[in-house]
Amino acid sequence: MTDVTAGALQVRNIETYYGPIMAIRGISLDVAAGQVVALLGANGAGKTTVLKTISGAMEPQKGSVHLNGEPIHNLDPDVVARRGIAHVPEGREVFPFLTVDENLKVGAFSRRDAGVQTDLEQVYEYFPALRELRGLAAGFLSGGQQQMLAIGRALMLNPSIMLLDEPSLGLSPKYVAEIAAIVKRLNAERGITVLLIEQNAKMALDISEYGYVMENGRIVMEDTSERLKDAPDIQEFYLGMKDEGVRGRRRWKQRKTWR
């Protein structure tokens, strides 16, 4: 459905501010077409700001974002969306008073092609639960259903890239597994490139091929997901595996940072 060569994202040295506060302190990252890339980091590290800068909701003061070689960092977010980048924001952000069906159809607002109806069917096939709820206002859905709706709505754009911001936030383990499976499936079947932010680092590293780790607005580590899983810092801070000392407690000296 999607051309597999489309969907390469290059971010170069972006610096983004919230007023006087510098949230992104020079970040570069590459997402190759057809890849699933994870962006990890603690709260406040600036992950969401990176996604917002890519999708055009925030403008970088410096640096550039290129999609398939074309600069997109000065475009409005609706134009970026029409170029094929679908942003699924943190906290779902569905349209609460529109029905499930309307939410999905409005996701295809910018499209005029005949594929809209088949894509709608496809979304209902990916998320059978949504078909049953199609006439219900989206505000009444549970968190997991809203997350599926948000992903489905983004799919209606027929994107080449999806930016997923914390899709598993606040969801039950069953939904987390389901979301992970869907992300893998979208990547495999439709060749959609995925840039994924996750608190659930294990899930993120399981489904991604490459990972970046952010801290205080910078990228502090990057590697293939396999190697990141084995890195001691990642195991300790994100995967919760901790070598305990002889006295059952880590020595203060070994602590790298105070947080």
Place this chain on the structure above:
Amino acid sequence: MEVLQLLISGISQGCVYGLIAMGFVLIYKATEMVNFAQGDMMMLGAYLAYTWINIAGMPFVLGVVATIVSLAIVGVLIERILLRPMIGEPPFAVLMITIGLGFMLRAFAGAVWGTETKAVSNPFSGNVIRLGDISIGYENMAIILGTVILCALLFAFFRFTRLGIAMQAASQNQLAAYYVGIPVKRIYSLVWAMSAALAAVAGVLVAPISLVEPVMGFIGVKAFAAAIVGGFGSLPGAIIGGLIVGIAEQFAGLYLPPGFADTTAYAILLIMLFLRPEGLFATMQKKKV
């Protein structure tokens, strides 16, 4: 019979308030700005109708269409030139701009058309339907019918067209609307055009029963009260609020001492704010910070 007669004139007056109130609500829902010049837009609509029909000599229907189109263009220009640069500024600054815009429009109308009152020629004036003891003027019938038709059109637009649904989406969650590729800024221009078109219709309909003069837009204040009574943010609420205010005003004019009629709208507003501050048809959800 007297009660029925009052009820009908109250309904037609209420429809006028309702039309202006819907203009307030449309802009508020979509852009979270309150356009205090909505009443003055209606005044401009009445003057434009006078220009097209009485000065340019257009037939009535054609003149009405010309009025709607020209005022919609004015609405878009106001949004593009005055309001769009204000996106992200404090609400108070936007409020001052729309109040200032009201002053400008009044002064403009006075300068262009003069301050003496005008009358728009129309096919309604002077004709009356009699049903038993009650008589309904054609102009009142036109107001009620026009409002009903407009409400039906708006309902169908928001319910069934993709643009209408996109407009709802943009008002429910601006950022998410951007993310799905809706050109939110163009939608805002369109909302202003629609709200101006509503004002134009209100101006055309109210011209036969009221004097066309620069200060006629002050009924916008009562319409604002009506919009709040209806639960600022609900289109049906705006019409219901307008009807409540319009009908109450007529009855107050007859049964209460002179002067009370003009304060009824605000009395109702106060009572409403005491009893149910969110209005009759509150659809607003709590804003996330």
